[in-house]
Amino acid sequence: MSTGENDTIADETVEPPVENSSTNRKQPFPQGFLDTISTGWAERPDTLPAPRAQATYAERRRAAVSAAFPGKRLVIPAGSLKQRSNDTDYVFRAHSAFAHLTGWGSDAEPDSVLVFEPTHDGHDVTLYFRERADRTTTEFYADATVGEFWIGPRPSLAGVAADLQVATAHLHEFAAVDGELVLEEDESLTRFVSELRLIKDDFEIGEMRRAVEITARGFDDIIRELPAAVAHARGERVVEGVFHRRAREDGNGEGYDTIAASGPHACYLHWTRNDGTVVPGDLILVDAGVEADSLYTADITRTLPVSGTFTDVQRRVYETVREAADAAFAAAKVGVRFRDVHAAAMAVIAERTAEWGLLPVSAEEALDADKGGQHRRYMVHGTSHHLGIDVHDCAQARREMYYDGILTPGMVFTIEPGLYFQIDDLTVPAELRGIGVRIEDDILMTEDGPVNLSADIPRTADEVEAWMARLQR
Known part of the structure; x- marks a missing residue:
């Protein structure tokens, strides 16, 4: 904030401030000012x-x-x-x-x-x-x-x-x-x-749709400005700044700190320092959501190939994450437990990581509730959380209403599986190290099943490549 010489609370007295006091930045008002x-x-x-x-x-x-x-x-x-x-x-x-x-x-x-x-x-x-x-x-x-x-x-x-x-x-x-x-x-x-917010009313759903629409425009902006991000020493900040401009122009701001995680940074789940380079050949994971003036926020993640096309290895990881997301979406039905959405995604993650030889046990053993979990090394977070006026909405709800709750029309939640192979993880082949992928969409549960509010933002590897090519012409 800069408003000239007097930018703090001012005294009414015409006496000068006491030297070396805690109020030495307060400036006196002349009597003429006070009179008029x-x-x-x-x-x-x-x-x-x-x-x-x-x-x-x-x-x-x-x-x-x-x-x-x-x-x-x-x-x-x-x-x-x-x-x-x-x-x-x-x-x-x-x-x-x-x-x-x-x-x-x-x-x-x-x-x-x-x-x-x-x-x-x-x-x-x-x-x-x-x-x-x-x-x-x-x-x-x-x-x-x-x-x-x-x-x-x-x-x-x-x-x-x-x-x-x-x-x-x-x-x-x-x-x-x-x-x-x-x-x-x-x-x-x-x-x-x-718990009152677990079921959204029509106004809330409308605001969620609007937040998603603005967020989609923000992702378009990011793709257009990727060359500028590549050219900057802190390109992740360029990506963050581009999205911030859209969020402030068309909404209230971001609903949470933007994650602009390029290269190995994509493997850190809450990377918000955003001070790294954006390098051709790497992937950049962007987790961002616009908050509307009503305070309802979107929460969307897309993982983009900086060069515009995925390598074969990147595509394999990316499409596996999409497969997990699609499985979770298919599992989301009225009457199903909320945690079963996560289970559907994790079944795919366990199957694929076992198939690639990354697990010391079978996929079935990894999915054992008591003795398993080996696949969680590569996806430690949950698949879904409720979304609304908070990015992690309804967080104080009872477990039986939230994690063990039943999917009901009016609920809005994310589906966001991922795979993260950290740069120094010796349990995976060198070609996988430093690759992090997450795909996150915002889902509205209706009587007729789930609706992907962010479906217009390209999701498949082919769609992402075409999206980037179109916007960077």
Whole structure:
């Protein structure tokens, strides 16, 4: 942030700052400024917005929470700004449960609190947040954290009430009742709101589709800019930056740190340093997802041959991963256990790695639940996770509702098998070392079976090569 000489909270006093004090960056305001800063401003328009599309859905979610906790007072905080360094903060992102129950997305206000007050027939629900400050207050010009002179206009209570269709009140009113805003997490509430997101409503599904569509454009951008990545000493950063531009232009940003892992880096599952070269002849694994302004995110992985074509060995590994992904997709049916999707993918991984002579046991032995697992050396992660307003959504759900849960229409989850042969793994032939492949798609379960929301992003080796050739003409 750079706003000239005075870019921190300013004192109202005309006295100079105390030498060697912790406030030595605060600059005094002259009396003329103090006498005139509150005058000469146009009236703010008071037109109320129409309710946003998500408001009706959020109201239904709140009703479900209210019904599940009769007579209990519930407090769901948005969270606060988190310090990055000294007087700079990370970009604010509201807690997922708060965003889900209010409908507030990327425009949510820090320190807001959603409160369910029990009544004889349910709950009165109020959203407390810091109301915009009158321009006669010092906060307007002197507080760099919340002052509108610094961060721009803040929403009004009436405007948010109309927008989100929920009662609003100033945060001070909540603080006056509750004292300090220190809230203990309620395990049962946390679990319930997490499990509430297991089944997506129509609004959520629409946002997921939109996030996937933008992400697809981001992958197109990456392919077009691969020559620039090859030419740069830190080409992985070029790939990351290209995707970031699309995510910020068409969405709120990325839903998680982009993985742009080229060559041997593709074997590190959460490689986010992205400081390596992009070398012709290698593969680059890109795991990236755009987060929409509603905070719903895609999560997609494609593995691309930097030169535009796969070598025979790379193609063999790639098509094996695709075979595993297709097997998992075929296993995803209404009424099937969620973990059976993973089992279908792992059966392929075990069969192929045994066939290639990489396992000390047979595929059948490797798949033994108690004594097996030898194939997991080359794919240690799970095949699927729920997806939505969190990239790993519904993570606080009970095991019997998540891993052992039953696939139900409205669920959205990933299918993302992989094979990773690390550069120094002596259990595999030299030709495999340094090859990492993952293919990840976002799946919507419907009454008629699974729908691949990201199916328009090329998946087969032949399709990927044709895709790259078309975009790099």
